[in-house]
Each structure stands twice: as C-alpha cells, then as structure tokens.
Amino acid sequence: MGRPVTGQALRRAALAVAALGLAAGLAGVAPAYRLGMLPVLGLLLWDILQKLRRGDAGLDLLAALSMAGALLLGEELAGAVIALMVAGGAFLEDFARARARREMTALLARQPRHAARHGAAGLEEVPIEAIRPGDRILVRQGEVVPADGTLESDVAVIDASALTGEAAPRRLAPGAGILSGSSNAGEAFDLLATKPAAESTFAGIIRLVAQAQASKAPMARLADRWALGFLAATAAIALLAWLASGDPRRVLAVLVVATPCPLILAVPVAIIAGLSRCAAVGVLVKSGAALELLGRVRVLMLDKTGTLTEGRARLVETLVLPGVDPADLLRLAASLDQASAHVLAVGLVAAAREAGLALATPMALREVAGAGIAGIVEGRSVALGGPEFVGDFPALADVQAPGAARVLVALDGAPAGVLVFADPVRAEAPAMLAAVRAAGIRRVVLLSGDRLAIAEAVGRSLGVDAVLAERSPAEKVAAVLREKPAGPVLMLGDGVNDAPALAAADIGVAMGARGTVASAEAADAVVLVDRIDRLAEAMRIARRARGIALQSVGAGIGLSTLGMLAAAAGQLTPVQGAVLQEGIDVAVILNALRVLRG
Incomplete structure (x- = not known):
C-alpha cells in the first residue's frame, strides 16, 4: 500500500496545478486557466465546509466567492491568479510554520532509543523504557x-x-x-x-511540544473575531462599488483584494515562531495561549527557596577556636557527614570536595535525626550538630544571622568550631529582575513559606516591591488572586507547595531543572535550565512575538483596505488586485518570521 496523501501534499499539488494552468493560459491555451482554478476551488470549498462544521467563521469564503465570480464574469485570468495566490499563500504558511517549529521539533530527533545499563553480567543494551x-x-x-x-x-x-x-x-x-x-x-x-525515562525532562519536553503545536492562542481566536468585522467591511465596500458603478468587475476586484486576509496568516506564524524561540533559550511554553499571556504580564510573583535562591545549603564560613586548623576541621567534619543524608551534610561534603580535600571513611556512627551525628574518623572522635547534641560554644554564639544555619563541631570531645551554611541568592537574580522590569513588569512580589526575617533579608537585597512570608499553599493562592486586578500575574516557583499558586496565576512558570513534577504539571511554562534569567528572555520573546503579530495584522488590514477602496473606485482591475494581495500576504508572513531572529 502507498503512503496516505496528506493535506499538505494536496495543497502542494494544487499549487503546482494552479501554476501550470496560469503558465499555459498565458502561453495561449485559454482553457488552462479554468483547469488550474478548479482543484484549488474544490479544496477551498472543502476547507470551508470543515470549518463550518466546527463553528468557525473565516475569510476563505472571500477567496471562494472571488474565484466563482471570476468564472461567472469570464475573468478567467483573474481567477487563475487568485487560485495561484490562494494555493501559494497556503504553501507559504506551511513553510513558515515548519520553519518556526524547527527549534522544537529538532529536540524530537534527538530522543535516544536505547541505553547501556550496568547489570549483574556487565553492560547490557536496554530500551530506554526499561530504565x-x-x-x-x-x-x-x-x-x-x-x-x-x-x-x-x-x-x-x-x-x-x-x-x-x-x-x-x-x-x-x-x-x-x-x-x-x-x-x-x-x-x-x-x-x-x-x-524513569518516561518521566524524565526530555520525555516531558516531547509531550509539551505536542501540546504547544496543537494549541491556539487567544490572539489567534481574537483574529478570528476580527475576521468577521473585516468580512463585513469587505461586503460594505463591495456593495458601495456596485451602487456607485453597477459594474460587477469592480465588485470582483474588491473581493480579490480582500483574499485572503493577513489575519489568518500572521498571527499563527508569529505565535509558533515565538514558541520556537522560547524553546531555543531553555523555556518550554506549553501553549500559544501561554505565550500570548507571557507577553502581557504586569505582576511577577516569585517563590524564594529554589527559585530566587539556589535551593541548597552552601558552606559560607568556617569559624574555629584557637589552635584548630580550618582545613583539618572541614576535612574531618565532611568525612563524618558522608554517612548522613541531611541537606546540610550534602552541602558540607560538596564544599570539602570543591576544596580538594581527601575524605576518609567514618566508623562507629551514631546519628540522631534532626539533632546531629557522631563517629570516628582516622582515630579521632568527631561530632556535628546543634547545642543539644554537641554542646553549646559560648565563644562562637554570635554567628547566627537571618538565613544562616550553624553546625557545631567537636573534636575528641572538645569544642572545635562552627560551620555556617546559607541558601545564597542566585547570582543571576538581580539582573533578571532588572530585565523583567525593563520588559514591562510593574510590580515584583516575593511570596514564600519561609520565615519572615529570612524572606525580608532576601527581598531587601533584591529590591522587590513586597515580601509575603510564612504563607501556606492556600495563602499563596489568595495572594495571587489579590494581585490580579493590577494586571496579568505570573507566578514562578519550583516546589509542591507552589503548584496551587502556579495554577491560580494567569500564567504559572515552573523551575523544571530541579523542581517537582507537581509544579511542572500545574505550570503553563517550564524553565528547563536551572537559571531564572531565562524567564526574562522568554518574556522579551513573547512580547516581541505579540508585537510583531499585531504589527503584521494592522499593516495587512490597512493595506488591504486601501486596495479595496482603490478597486471600488475603479483604479484596480481584478488581476491587479490579485497581484497586490499576493504581495501583501507574502510581506506579512515574512514580517511574522522576524520573531525567529534573536
């Protein structure tokens, strides 16, 4: 059996027939005009019927009326030009969509099929579904x-x-x-x-790409409503041309100039191009609707831990008592903490490895959850934890600061030092906030479940407009809803507790690199890389895509209206009108594709 014929293949065939018919007609074979026109008219009528079944109203009707009028009035050359214009416009739109999808669909070709897994018998090649x-x-x-x-x-x-x-x-x-x-x-x-591979970032991207490509942006739906107004304006100008002259060819010229409207070309191309550009910078926007909203955001609300901050404890200071070597203290403490799964233990071990310290294997371990850990390292007794586990160190009691956590260290039963940990603000956070304000954000709110003192310290360092701390998931939702009267609200977060707020916002964006599945599912967009400055870049792309789409629509409608008025006044023949409208359509598509340029 042969491969099924796709709609795109039929449109290409219709374009070829229309081009051959026009060329043969110009060479003197007059019936070729009609033969080139009929396949295009047939496909157009089929598309109109399908849209009417879905309840969609469009401007394809104008193209069908134009070709039918050309046949009735004997303007077969004009009809052939219209057929070529309609088929050529469909081909250009297919080309533009394929070009705009390139960044996203390139990801699909990279999907691995197999992996080398270590097993009992050595390496084995397994399908990635088995991971x-x-x-x-x-x-x-x-x-x-x-x-x-x-x-x-x-x-x-x-x-x-x-x-x-x-x-x-x-x-x-x-x-x-x-x-x-x-x-x-x-x-x-x-x-x-x-x-599992099915729940991995890459598998999620593939699903999101399918959603994004199938979606229809609010602006595209708005374009459909504008199309109804344009259709009414076209009918009014055509009626005026008939009443003023009684010449049906003027009416035909008006219809030709209005066929097809740039509304149905510029908006989808610009939106898909915007989705593609966002994917290229590491932000997967799930739908055209989300991209359109991303371009209109006025209020930005951010979670703190893991979003504005790195979300992991880092060793920021090592304080020791006289006679204790800081490097030795760090090495012994990190060696012991290799046996602990505590979040501070992970940060301590990472700091020791970054310092190039060789860690030993701990023995005789004793850990009390939430209190501390003790053991033997290289024959020395080492204990880490809080005052209730290790004992208080009065000489180092003043190191506590907002956002910092202390771990006391005892060596051989005697106080030795204090390790100070903090969750640092992301290095790119200040530049990101400056960029989003430049992109049109009027209000920035830090929305956190953390303690007030810690949240306020972070908020002051970044210059946010408001700090809302110690908020439960339900209170986060209420805070988001309160901000909505000020304009579309974007919520950026990464944890399970952020998921309800992400869903409640006009557009929710999840930190996908280290965020939870729940937050990614609830969000409208996912930042794939562990950098929040990519959000500012995605907002810039979304605003640019929306602006270029509106620019293309405005210019296309304006030029088409001027052309219709000229045709109504008898200044354009049907053939001239068809050529003019073809030029307008090509121009708006090329303008919409500017979104793809950085």
Missing part, C-alpha cells in the same frame, strides 16, 4: 543522556545547548544533576537514574 530509578547507566562520548540522573563518575562534560541554549559545555562534579536530552561532550561517564 528505572537507581539504575546505573553508561553514557558514552557523544551520546544523548537518556534519563534524568546524578553523576556517578569523577567528572563529566555536558553540552545542554539543545535544551537550554547555553553555548558552552559545562564541567560537572560527582553528584551533580544531569538532564535527559543533554549530550556527553567529554569522556564516558556513569549516570545514576533518578526517574
């Missing part, structure tokens, strides 16, 4: 990472440009998170899978 959390995967040089996971090897060089737009590969340390869809730009490494 489960805890599996150890070998990612060879040049391969695409098949599932989200953490680095098990000593080092990895990752190219995440296809996901995030970052041009330079990144060198990662052991334990670093790696997104599926990234490429291995260095030597082979082992990955510990943290999610």
Whole structure:
C-alpha cells in the first residue's frame, strides 16, 4: 500500500496545478486557466465546509466567492491568479510554520532509543523504557543522556545547548544533576537514574511540544473575531462599488483584494515562531495561549527557596577556636557527614570536595535525626550538630544571622568550631529582575513559606516591591488572586507547595531543572535550565512575538483596505488586485518570521 496523501501534499499539488494552468493560459491555451482554478476551488470549498462544521467563521469564503465570480464574469485570468495566490499563500504558511517549529521539533530527533545499563553480567543494551530509578547507566562520548540522573563518575562534560541554549559545555562534579536530552561532550561517564525515562525532562519536553503545536492562542481566536468585522467591511465596500458603478468587475476586484486576509496568516506564524524561540533559550511554553499571556504580564510573583535562591545549603564560613586548623576541621567534619543524608551534610561534603580535600571513611556512627551525628574518623572522635547534641560554644554564639544555619563541631570531645551554611541568592537574580522590569513588569512580589526575617533579608537585597512570608499553599493562592486586578500575574516557583499558586496565576512558570513534577504539571511554562534569567528572555520573546503579530495584522488590514477602496473606485482591475494581495500576504508572513531572529 502507498503512503496516505496528506493535506499538505494536496495543497502542494494544487499549487503546482494552479501554476501550470496560469503558465499555459498565458502561453495561449485559454482553457488552462479554468483547469488550474478548479482543484484549488474544490479544496477551498472543502476547507470551508470543515470549518463550518466546527463553528468557525473565516475569510476563505472571500477567496471562494472571488474565484466563482471570476468564472461567472469570464475573468478567467483573474481567477487563475487568485487560485495561484490562494494555493501559494497556503504553501507559504506551511513553510513558515515548519520553519518556526524547527527549534522544537529538532529536540524530537534527538530522543535516544536505547541505553547501556550496568547489570549483574556487565553492560547490557536496554530500551530506554526499561530504565528505572537507581539504575546505573553508561553514557558514552557523544551520546544523548537518556534519563534524568546524578553523576556517578569523577567528572563529566555536558553540552545542554539543545535544551537550554547555553553555548558552552559545562564541567560537572560527582553528584551533580544531569538532564535527559543533554549530550556527553567529554569522556564516558556513569549516570545514576533518578526517574524513569518516561518521566524524565526530555520525555516531558516531547509531550509539551505536542501540546504547544496543537494549541491556539487567544490572539489567534481574537483574529478570528476580527475576521468577521473585516468580512463585513469587505461586503460594505463591495456593495458601495456596485451602487456607485453597477459594474460587477469592480465588485470582483474588491473581493480579490480582500483574499485572503493577513489575519489568518500572521498571527499563527508569529505565535509558533515565538514558541520556537522560547524553546531555543531553555523555556518550554506549553501553549500559544501561554505565550500570548507571557507577553502581557504586569505582576511577577516569585517563590524564594529554589527559585530566587539556589535551593541548597552552601558552606559560607568556617569559624574555629584557637589552635584548630580550618582545613583539618572541614576535612574531618565532611568525612563524618558522608554517612548522613541531611541537606546540610550534602552541602558540607560538596564544599570539602570543591576544596580538594581527601575524605576518609567514618566508623562507629551514631546519628540522631534532626539533632546531629557522631563517629570516628582516622582515630579521632568527631561530632556535628546543634547545642543539644554537641554542646553549646559560648565563644562562637554570635554567628547566627537571618538565613544562616550553624553546625557545631567537636573534636575528641572538645569544642572545635562552627560551620555556617546559607541558601545564597542566585547570582543571576538581580539582573533578571532588572530585565523583567525593563520588559514591562510593574510590580515584583516575593511570596514564600519561609520565615519572615529570612524572606525580608532576601527581598531587601533584591529590591522587590513586597515580601509575603510564612504563607501556606492556600495563602499563596489568595495572594495571587489579590494581585490580579493590577494586571496579568505570573507566578514562578519550583516546589509542591507552589503548584496551587502556579495554577491560580494567569500564567504559572515552573523551575523544571530541579523542581517537582507537581509544579511542572500545574505550570503553563517550564524553565528547563536551572537559571531564572531565562524567564526574562522568554518574556522579551513573547512580547516581541505579540508585537510583531499585531504589527503584521494592522499593516495587512490597512493595506488591504486601501486596495479595496482603490478597486471600488475603479483604479484596480481584478488581476491587479490579485497581484497586490499576493504581495501583501507574502510581506506579512515574512514580517511574522522576524520573531525567529534573536
């Protein structure tokens, strides 16, 4: 059996027939005009019937009336030009859509099918559907990472440009998170899978691409409503031309100039181009509706932990008592904390490894959840924790600060020092807030479940307009709703507790690199890279896409209206009107494609 004929293939065939018919007619074969026109008219009538069944009203009716009028009035040359114009416009729109989708659909071609998994008998090639959390995967040089996971090897060089737009590969340390869809730009490494392949970042991208491509933006629906007004204006001008002259050819010329309207070309192309550009910079916008809203946001509300801050504790200071070597204290404490899963333990071990310290294996471990851990490291007794576990250190009692956490360290039963941890503000946060304000944001609100003192310290450092702290998920939703009268609200968050607020906002954006599945599901867009400055870039792209779409529509309607008035006054023949409208359509499509340029 042959491959099924697609709508796009039929439109290409109709374009070829229309072009051949026009060429043959100009060469002296007069019946060729009609033969070139009929396939296009047939496809157009079929499209009109399908739209009427869906309850859609469009301007395809004008094209059908124009070709039918050309046949009735013997203006077959004009009819052939109209047929070529309609078929050519459909071809140009298909081309523009395919060009605009390139950044998103390029991701689909990268999807791996198999992975090398460590098993009892050695490496085994398995379908990526078989990957489960805890599996150890070998990612060879040049391969695409098949599932989200953490680095098990000593080092990895990752190219995440296809996901995030970052041009330079990144060198990662052991334990670093790696997104599926990234490429291995260095030597082979082992990955510990943290999610099944079906729930990975890359699989989510594929689903989101399908949603985005199938969606219809509010602005596109608005264009449909404008089309009704334009249709009424066309009918009025055509009626005036008939009443003023009684010449049906003037009426035909008016209809020809109005066929097809740039409304049905410019908006979809600009929206799809905007979705493509956002994907290229690492922001997956789920729908055209979300992109259109992203371009109109006036209030930005941000979660703190993991969004404005890095979301992980970092060692910011090591304080020691006289006679204690700071590096030695750090090495012994980190060696002990290798046995703990506490969030501060993870930060301590990472800090020691970044300092190039060789860690020893702890023994005789004793850990009390939420209090501390003790054990033997290289023959020395080491204890870490709070005052109730280690004992208070009066000489170092003044290091507590908003946003900081203390871990007391005792060596051989005697106080030795204090490790100070904090969740730092992201380095790119100040520049991001400045960029979103420049893009039209009028109000920035920090919305957090954390303590007031900590949230206010972060808010002051970034210059936000308001700080709302100690808010439950329900209170976050209420805060979002209160801001809506000031304009469309965007909520940016990453945790489960942010999911209701993301859903309540006009547009919710989730931090997908380290965020939860719940927040990504509730959001309208997902930032794929662990950088919040990409949101500002996506907002700029969305505003530009919306502006170019409106610009194309305004210019197209204006030029078409002027052409209709000239045709009504007898200054344009049907053939001239058809050529003019073809030029207008090409111009608005090319203008809409400007969205793809950075």
